[in-house]
Amino acid sequence: MKSILGISAFYHDSAASILINGEIIAAAQEERFTRKKHDASYPFNAVEFVLKFSGLKLNEIDQIIFYEKPFLKFERLLETYVAFAPSGFKSFSKAMPIWLRDKLFQKNLLFTELKRHDENFKDINKLFFSDHHLSHAASAFFPSPFEEAIVLTADGVGEWATTTVAVGNGNNLEIKKELHFPHSLGLLYSAFTYYTGFKVNSGEYKLMGLAPYGTPIYTDKIINNLIDIKEDGTFRLDQKYFNYTTGLTMTNKKFDSLFNQSRRDPAKQEITQFHMDIAASIQKVTEDIMIKLARSLKDEYKIDNLCLAGGVALNCVANGKILKEKIFNNIWVQPASGDAGGSLGATLALWHIEQKNPRQVNPNDSMQGSYLGPEYSQEEIIDELKKIGANFEILSENDLIEQTAIDLSEGKAIGWFQGRMEFGPRALGARSILGDPRTSEMQKTLNLKVKYRESFRPFAPSVLREDASEWFEIDDESPYMLLVSNINSKKTYNMSEKEKALFGIDKLNIKRSEIPAVTHVDYTARIQTVKKEVNQKYYNLIKRFKEKTNVPVVVNTSFNVRGEPIVNTPYDAFNCFMGTELDNLAIGNCYLKKIDQNKQLKKNYQNEFELD
Incomplete structure (x- = not known):
């Protein structure tokens, strides 16, 4: 061995x-x-x-x-x-x-x-x-389902490289070319993350979630001043606008002057339409670069499969655009x-x-x-819950799924803690908070009352793999929530002229589809497809929910609050459950209802973690 x-x-x-x-x-x-x-x-x-x-x-x-x-x-x-x-x-x-x-x-x-x-x-x-x-x-490449693939990696910076192209075949993998620091797509995106007042290496998700509320009116300004993009997708950054090579910040005064506004102070300034437009603009530039890189690599190497990794590969909107362009037959993204x-x-x-x-x-x-992390046996879960002083009932697996499906269909927010913890930044039905996608209130409830985070941030749908194409414009595997796709037009609602005229956050409250809680303002969703052979318990829950509602989709967000890592232990799960407005908790085969718990066990959870 x-x-x-x-x-x-x-x-x-x-x-x-x-x-x-x-x-x-x-x-x-x-x-x-x-x-x-x-x-x-x-x-x-x-x-x-x-x-x-x-x-x-x-x-x-x-x-x-x-x-x-x-x-x-x-x-x-x-x-x-x-x-x-x-x-x-x-x-x-x-x-x-x-x-x-x-x-x-x-x-x-x-x-x-x-x-x-x-x-x-x-x-x-x-x-x-x-x-x-x-x-x-x-x-x-090596965990991917492909015998042969082009491998594109992009992030802030490693030793010298910021973007690399490799070709994998069988057990061989060879890096063919590299872009070097300080020319970095990851650092460019992080510079805009910093400029809009979010935390670098953490807030990039927020910038991506904010982008659809804006219009990419600064795209030309970015391309004409900050970055020189070649036809094949390679690029160079003009360092006079950035501070990351020599300073302690990402951008400088020249950067502020270019956009006629200084960096947003998150403690003092609200997000405005300007920040939404900036987010939309850098997101568009990022997508365009990734698509150009993908096209030129396909033309050069004539290989049908693409693998992605590095921090930029977590930009699931850009991944979804590459998929939609049909440049490659298949795409696989490393979940971590x-x-x-x-x-x-x-x-x-x-x-x-x-x-x-x-x-x-x-x-x-x-x-x-x-699902590569720790798991807890039913005995360990019971012992832990008893030690904490939790009140719970023990159900058979069928009854647990039935009860959870009923509560979800009644609009309750449920903590779902099952099996081995996920590896990577996404909750995939092992350490998740679940909700009913049919109600437009669910997004607000989860953001403001459970996650304690900005109201604009979207939620992802988990959908039964066999039903994915009926609800979304995708018929590909997306098990790791790393591809964004449009909602199937048969499930969407048209906006009135009055609704179309709305700006920014005002767009949030418009009901756009039959599953509004997972429909972002641009009619997209970050999809997780769920298969029985990969996560049977989670699959069975969504299937039971479908039998009750005719909707094979649940809202899935990570089991944590803003600034907190995803829960790992039953103790973490109970604390998060008691410190937020979650209604119920399914942990192993134990089912906990908030109304049955000792109120003394509730802790002020909102200020427990440093904001991301």
């Missing part, structure tokens, strides 16, 4: 993954254990979990691999500071002590941390380092596309590329629905 432990850490979204004989066994992000969103620290808890799940001690692991090369990253920082001297001195003087103390000697740092898991672990030669973008590319997935990609790269082990292609993919 051959085992490889993968680790990503020290930037954001630290994680650990384990591979045994080439099979993905377990993977989890550190944030789920520490309850600190995007936790970047050494993933001690995640490593402990994957080791325990695989039944191995650390000294029994054959190889350990880190997802990137620290020396190359340090080289990039030094060269950047030299190139932009003397303007970068402030950030140089802040970064260098940390690098010289910790990051430059990461091999020793990792070795010291690893010894905490197992005092018998003494072999530093078991520790290897992958390339950041190779880790991303391997995470996208960000840095967390790098821990998994590093193990796969070592196994297949370095060690030349054969690859078995799974026609569904090899991610097991991305």
